[in-house]
Amino acid sequence: MGQQLINKEHITHKRSMKAFIRKHIGWLFIIVSVLAIGLFYFYPMIEAFLLSFQSGAGASLKYVGFDNWMRLFGDPSFLAALINTSIYLLVQVPVMIVLALIFSVLLNDPTLKFRGFFRTAIFLPCVTSLVAYSVIFKYLFGVDGIVNHFLLNVGAISESINFLADPIWAKIIIILAITWRWTGYNMIFYLSSLQNVDHSIYEAARIDGANAFQQFFQITIPLLKPIILFTSITSTIGTLQLFDEVMNITQGGPGNATLSISQYIYNLSFEYTPDFGYAATVSYVIVILIVFLSIIQFKVAGDKK
């Protein structure tokens, strides 16, 4: 009798133990990630915040209050980087998304021939590493690059254009390069979503007399809204972080005509006399911009619902 009681107690104890483990073991699965995210993201963010109030060359840092933050407003290089990055953002992201949408709608037509070929070809640029395609674009648009040869041969120009030494052309080349690399990537997102759309919706619209443009704006765009929001946010974040292309195509030049914010942070930390404090301040500007723009994009997409 006594023995039985102990056994019972033992069993319930074992059961509650098991329940306890089952309830909390989830934490063990996520603990490594949580610690790593803390160490490699949150700790640096806090450190960068503290650094933004310090100044000095290399490791000899001391607190200087808001000096770094005030310096931002009178720093022509920072201003140039901010304006360049805004231009990249305002021109490149919309152009790319519109192009990707057009491609995806055209390629979604089941009666189109060579769909697979077109799709793969337009998607192909995203196999290249950012550095590799940047170097290729630099050479394509070089003074004796193939683009100049082509333009000379067809008679469009009488002498080679030094694209990368011209402030406006250099920006255009950077925008062209990014668009080349990422349009197909974004197209795949739209195409995959379109494939889930029931074709009868379009048929019904056609019967109701809607033309191609009306179908595009009144059916396709609303259906793709969540994915367009997703791609515009990722593209915005990507463009705000632009580094590899600028570094390898123009190195920010001519002058500061193509300098991006990320490259300026890199230069402040590792190219010039290291000024980690000011670099951290500039980096917080990107953080603020990303948070701000993401909220706006969410709001814009949310309001139309």
Place this chain on the structure above:
Amino acid sequence: MKKCKRIFIYTFLSIATIVSIFPFLWMISSMTNQSVDVTRGRLLPGTHLFENVKKLFETVDIVPALVNSGIIAVVTTFLTLFIASLAGYGFEIHRSKGKDIVFNIVLLTMMIPFAAIMVPLYRLFGGITDTMPFFGIDTLAAAILPTVTTAFFIFFFRQNTKMFSRDLIEAGRIDGLSEWGIFLRIYVPTMKTTYAAAAIIAFMNSWNNYLWPLVILQSPEKRTIPLLISNLGSSYSPDYGMIMTAIVIATLPTALVFFFMQKHFVAGMMGSVKG
């Protein structure tokens, strides 16, 4: 009218195709030409492929760079898959209020630009260089560690875990498997395609990563492929034929992955948005 539209569409798509693949054709053709022919605008393939390859392997340390990139990419891919799938599984299967809050905090890091944490990370690794030289500045370990755990892959695995049947977990418990055993023996084999998709993206990201290796790897013998190509590309008198050969070699692994596993690759891209 309808025919006109068709012709217009095909023309448009053909131009897009030419623009998309021309840089590749030019790169491959230039790989077989002498530098001077490339600057003269030669488009046709030449006969100097062997010469370019030989020059590349003799004058540039491409082999160590390939080895470094290979080690970094493979180790990063394995660690990423392991850590992120554990977390994705934990967050979804052992869901709780507390963990959902933690998950949302983790997601916030997607908005953190790398440039913002680069300097503190550099100082972090600089600080341990003396006490733990294996993990310090200019080591492959330092190039790997901060890139392994990303909110993207945790999110990716969590999204895909939503489709994992909970009956399998119950079955495992009845069979007497431990929670760890369920993950390892049931979850991992069932989610093979998710792992494949994640592996492709993790490998490509790591193989192509530029900024962090540029910051942390300083000695020439530690250079990765993107660092090497960037270096070649910025030389004042570039040997175009040789550089194009290097770029083709650097692009080969990701291009092969792309062609043979395009379905998984697309699945990987889409896995981050559905759900």
